Amino acid sequence: MFSEQAAQRAHTLLSPPSANNATFARVPVSSYTNSSQPFRLGERSFSRQYAHIYATRLLQMRPFLVSRAKQRWGGGVQVKKLCELQPGEKCCVVGTLFKAMPLQPSILREISEEHNLLPQPPRSKYIHPDDELVLEDELQRIRLEGDVDASRLVTGTVLAVLGSARDSGKFVVEDHCFAELAPQKPAPPLDTDRFVLLVSGLGLGGGGGESLLGTQLLVDVVTGQLGDEGEQCSAAHVSRVILAGNLLSHNTQSRDSINKAKYLTKKTQAASVEAVRMLDEILLQLSASVPVDVMPGEFDPTNYTLPQQPLHPCMFPLATAYSTLQLVTNPYQATIDGVRFLGTSGQNVSDIFRYSSMEDHLEILEWTLRVRHISPTAPDTLGCYPFYKTDPFIFPECPHVYFCGNTPEFGSKIFRGPEDQRVLLVAVPDFSTTQTACLVNLRSLACQPISFSGFGAEDEDLGVLGLGP
Amino acid sequence: MADQLYLENIDEFVTDQNKIVTYKWLSYTLGVHVNQAKQMLYDYVERKRKENSGAQLHVTYLVSGSLIQNGHSCHKVAVVREDKLEAVKSKLAVTASIHVYSIQKAMLKDSGPLFNTDYDILKSNLQNCSKFSAIHCAAAVPRAAVESSSSEKFEQSNLQVSSETPANNELTTNGHSPPTSKQIFQQPKGIMGMFASKAASKTQDANKETKTETKEVFSTGNKAPGKGNVMSNFFGKAAMNKLKVNLDSEQAVKEEKIVEQPPVSVTEPKLAAPTGLKKSSKKAEPVKMQQKEKKRGKRVELSDDETKETENMKKKRRRIKLPESDSSEDEVIPDSPGDYEAESPSPPPPPPSPPPEPVPKTEPEPPSVKSSSGEKRKRKRVLKSKTFVDEEGCMVTEKVYESESCTDSEEELKMKTSSIHRPSTMTVKKEPKEERKGPKKGTAALGKANRQVSITGFFQRK
Numbered sequence: 017m018f019s020e021q022a023a024q025r026a027h028t029l030l031s032p033p034s035a036n037n038a039t040f041a042r043v044p045v046s047s048y049t050n051s052s053q054p055f056r057l058g059e060r061s062f063s064r065q066y067a068h069i070y071a072t073r074l075l076q077m078r079p080f081l082v083s084r085a086k087q088r089w090g091g092g093v094q095v096k097k098l099c100e101l102q103p104g105e106k107c108c109v110v111g112t113l114f115k116a117m118p119l120q121p122s123i124l125r126e127i128s129e130e131h132n133l134l135p136q137p138p139r140s141k142y143i144h145p146d147d148e149l150v151l152e153d154e155l156q157r158i159r160l161e162g163d164v165d166a167s168r169l170v171t172g173t174v175l176a177v178l179g180s181a182r183d184s185g186k187f188v189v190e191d192h193c194f195a196e197l198a199p200q201k202p203a204p205p206l207d208t209d210r211f212v213l214l215v216s217g218l219g220l221g222g223g224g225g226e227s228l229l230g231t232q233l234l235v236d237v238v239t240g241q242l243g244d245e246g247e248q249c250s251a252a253h254v255s256r257v258i259l260a261g262n263l264l265s266h267n268t269q270s271r272d273s274i275n276k277a278k279y280l281t282k283k284t285q286a287a288s289v290e291a292v293r294m295l296d297e298i299l300l301q302l303s304a305s306v307p308v309d310v311m312p313g314e315f316d317p318t319n320y321t322l323p324q325q326p327l328h329p330c331m332f333p334l335a336t337a338y339s340t341l342q343l344v345t346n347p348y349q350a351t352i353d354g355v356r357f358l359g360t361s362g363q364n365v366s367d368i369f370r371y372s373s374m375e376d377h378l379e380i381l382e383w384t385l386r387v388r389h390i391s392p393t394a395p396d397t398l399g400c401y402p403f404y405k406t407d408p409f410i411f412p413e414c415p416h417v418y419f420c421g422n423t424p425e426f427g428s429k430i431f432r433g434p435e436d437q438r439v440l441l442v443a444v445p446d447f448s449t450t451q452t453a454c455l456v457n458l459r460s461l462a463c464q465p466i467s468f469s470g471f472g473a474e475d476e477d478l479g480v481l482g483l484g485p
Numbered sequence: 486m487a488d489q490l491y492l493e494n495i496d497e498f499v500t501d502q503n504k505i506v507t508y509k510w511l512s513y514t515l516g517v518h519v520n521q522a523k524q525m526l527y528d529y530v531e532r533k534r535k536e537n538s539g540a541q542l543h544v545t546y547l548v549s550g551s552l553i554q555n556g557h558s559c560h561k562v563a564v565v566r567e568d569k570l571e572a573v574k575s576k577l578a579v580t581a582s583i584h585v586y587s588i589q590k591a592m593l594k595d596s597g598p599l600f601n602t603d604y605d606i607l608k609s610n611l612q613n614c615s616k617f618s619a620i621h622c623a624a625a626v627p628r629a630a631v632e633s634s635s636s637e638k639f640e641q642s643n644l645q646v647s648s649e650t651p652a653n654n655e656l657t658t659n660g661h662s663p664p665t666s667k668q669i670f671q672q673p674k675g676i677m678g679m680f681a682s683k684a685a686s687k688t689q690d691a692n693k694e695t696k697t698e699t700k701e702v703f704s705t706g707n708k709a710p711g712k713g714n715v716m717s718n719f720f721g722k723a724a725m726n727k728l729k730v731n732l733d734s735e736q737a738v739k740e741e742k743i744v745e746q747p748p749v750s751v752t753e754p755k756l757a758a759p760t761g762l763k764k765s766s767k768k769a770e771p772v773k774m775q776q777k778e779k780k781r782g783k784r785v786e787l788s789d790d791e792t793k794e795t796e797n798m799k800k801k802r803r804r805i806k807l808p809e810s811d812s813s814e815d816e817v818i819p820d821s822p823g824d825y826e827a828e829s830p831s832p833p834p835p836p837p838s839p840p841p842e843p844v845p846k847t848e849p850e851p852p853s854v855k856s857s858s859g860e861k862r863k864r865k866r867v868l869k870s871k872t873f874v875d876e877e878g879c880m881v882t883e884k885v886y887e888s889e890s891c892t893d894s895e896e897e898l899k900m901k902t903s904s905i906h907r908p909s910t911m912t913v914k915k916e917p918k919e920e921r922k923g924p925k926k927g928t929a930a931l932g933k934a935n936r937q938v939s940i941t942g943f944f945q946r947k
Binding site (some may be wrong): 229 | 508518
């Protein structure tokens with residue numbers, strides 16, 4: 017791992033100065049392709065209904081589900097459409113799930129006068145025991161009951177259910193299955209250790225001084241300023257840095273200009289201006305030393321709906337001088353040194369977190385992989401562009417590294433698929449709170465967290481450093 | 486010896502200047518590899534402690550290594566105080582590196598000041614931030630200047646000005662009034678031209694608004710060298726000693742001052758005080774000038790804060806300044822044969838000069854500065870207000886440029902740029918000047934309303 021490799025060289029820095037100081041060359045980019053083209057939007061038109069995206073989603077997913085269903089329940093299982101259902105007949109139906117949640121915030125209900133509802137405060141989870149599942153296909157919908165856990169599923173998931181329809185008009189489910197993993201091309205083997213650093217949630221402009229030192233330490237490690245020769249040598253093997261969203265803090269989003277009187281806000285600058293300036297300096301330092309991919313996140317100055325478009329280069333006048341800086345979309349897909357990366361800034365996972373009972377972000381990440389869809393809840397509860405030709409969030413093939421940013425804590429797992437696919441799942445933690453980033457070793461497909469700390473007045477014990485007993 | 490030099494340097498930084506010396510700060514300051522800087526710091530600490538065990542030195546270290554946490558091996562990088570070093574080291578399973586992070590005299594409560602030190606030195610070295618680092622990336626090559634300059638033009642509108650050539654500015658400053666472009670093209674050739682463009686390029690770094698300032702720079706740049714030459718002719722004159730000192734200092738530091746001048750003149754429509762005076766106030770000067778310096782400093786700050794006001798002032802400024810700059814250029818470049826209005830021999834009323842109020846202020850200062858090289862009649866374009874009735878029967882008042890005849894002596898009334906820089910405004914005779922001083926003060930309040938070309942017009946008519 018990174019540390020072990022770093023420790024291999026002798027310690028030279030606690031000694032008088034020597035004339036020759038080693039300089040290491042950054043590992044050159046052996047191959048890099050950006051495959052985020054499906055997430056790039058050209059001319060945007062919002063005059064369409066969102067129904068088209070569901071229609072195309074079902075259309076694209078149907079063949080995968082039918083084959084999975086046949087694998088799981090035998091080739092003889094009958095796959096029927098809802099309109100062909102006979103009561104009492106056991107069959108398999110493929111459709112899109114809809115979960116009717118009473119607690120789901122609905123603007124129509126809020127402003128409707130007959131309900132007299134006060135606006136609901138935001139909750140961390142909107143699930144309720146009374147949630148009901150409905151299966152929809154191209155023409156009809158039917159209520160689902162039986163052996164299906166409504167709390168774990170979310171709206172927008174396409175799945176296949178095995179069961180039979182009852183006279184009451186409900187479908188009793190015996191078993192269900194998802195599309196599971198897409199086929200995966202094997203990654204070519206690498207001969208040297210190469211690392212990719214994943215960071216998310218830098219949270220600049222948030223006013224937290226502690227995280228700034230951590231950010232500076234991170235930049236220093238990657239650019240080879242910090243550490244002994246061994247560590248610098250290992251850092252030279254970091255071939256890429258991916259900043260997965262939320263580069264700006266949530267605090268930069270406050271819009272005083274809306275709430276306050278004009279004369280109070282006239283000469284004030286938006287908080288994001290200063291934050292972007294700091295970000296530009298950080299990106300300059302990074303891109304002078306390593307290729308960087310910058311993904312926008314929930315609080316970054318780009319569009320709100322998924323897929324988020326890249327940040328505009330005019331915001332980074334210093335850093336865009338270097339061609340190593342790349343501004344990319346969210347979600348982001350690329351092949352780095354033969355290893356396929358796919359990841360988001362975390363909006364998809366946190367949205368599923370809100371509407372299902374799953375607690376662990378890594379678990380949710382795995383679940384989206386199994387459902388073969390990056391964010392099933394878009395466009396229902398997560399903003400999304402009204403696609404109509406294709407749904408770009410369906411996995412065309414299985415990546416080798418699948419990550420999501422801005423999770424509350426670090427998590428990493430190797431997941432094995434039914435066709436021997438091997439995926440490294442990484443939940444990249446929010447840097448501004450955890451001071452932790454992730455180092456992915458491309459050769460061994462392992463991930464090591466790397467955390468930074470300074471010292472403060474109050475930590476007389478080592479608890480803050482995480483080194484407590 | 487070079488070896489010992491760094492020890493002395495570190496000693497000076499830590500003990501005398503009471504700085505926080507981080508390895509990064511030392512690396513940039515001494516221009517050495519970061520690892521060498523770390524070793525230097527360690528060496529210094531060891532030696533200092535050996536010679537004087539009671540030395541008041543607090544050291545922070547950087548420790549990194551791996552640690553088993555929550556089931557995975559986490560790589561930790563931590564900045565720790567010296568007293569915690571051993572404890573942290575013992576917790577790590579594998580220690581990857583330890584080195585000195587910083588040395589300072591005082592005990593640090595938290596790591597905030599370390600960050601600040603690093604941030605400050607980084608800000609001043611942004612362009613070569615990876616020069617002393619241990620990793621060099623072959624792919625990280627800044628894009629060619631040609632490509633970046635096109636993006637810079639785009640950035641100019643965002644008030645982000647990196648170093649640019651004056652040519653760039655000329656291209657991007659669209660919407661200039663004709664006199665401005667005329668000014669630019671009429672830049673003195675030769676040395677003075679070189680000087681002006683050099684001054685201009687220096688100014689670009691400091692400028693935020695390129696439009697008016699470009700023009701101002703060129704105009705003052707023009708005046709500066711010309712004035713210098715003519716000034717030397719007048720050195721024999723009485724009470725010119727101060728001026729000599731001023732001039733010498735100015736010649737030496739002209740460029741820096743020109744840098745300050747545009748923002749000042751931009752913000753200060755009432756900036757009557759010749760900027761030359763202000764510049765000379767840099768040297769040991771009378772208190773008045775120093776006060777002006779302070780005022781200017783304040784105004785420069787104001788300009789930073791209130792861009793809107795600046796813009797408005799600038800707009801006003803523009804109209805006022807132009808004719809003056811034009812007139813000053815008469816020395817160097819003859820006025821273009823425009824419409825010569827055969828008017829009465831008496832000079833037409835001067836254009837509205839904003840600085841009538843400050844003029845009395847500046848007058849008491851170096852009175853000897855003002856001199857005129859003879860009472861020549863020159864044609865120049867001045868801004869005048871014309872009132873007429875248009876086709877709809879409405880009265881319309883417009884400001885137009887008209888070529889008018891006036892004397893050089895009127896130029897001294899054109900406040901703004903330092904009279905030192907304008908040989909044309911230097912009077913040989915002091916008496917007529919003093920007379921003018923009086924009326925100047927008297928008519929200061931009238932200013933624009935009078936529509937006099939110069940204050941002396943008041944005399945000559947009689």
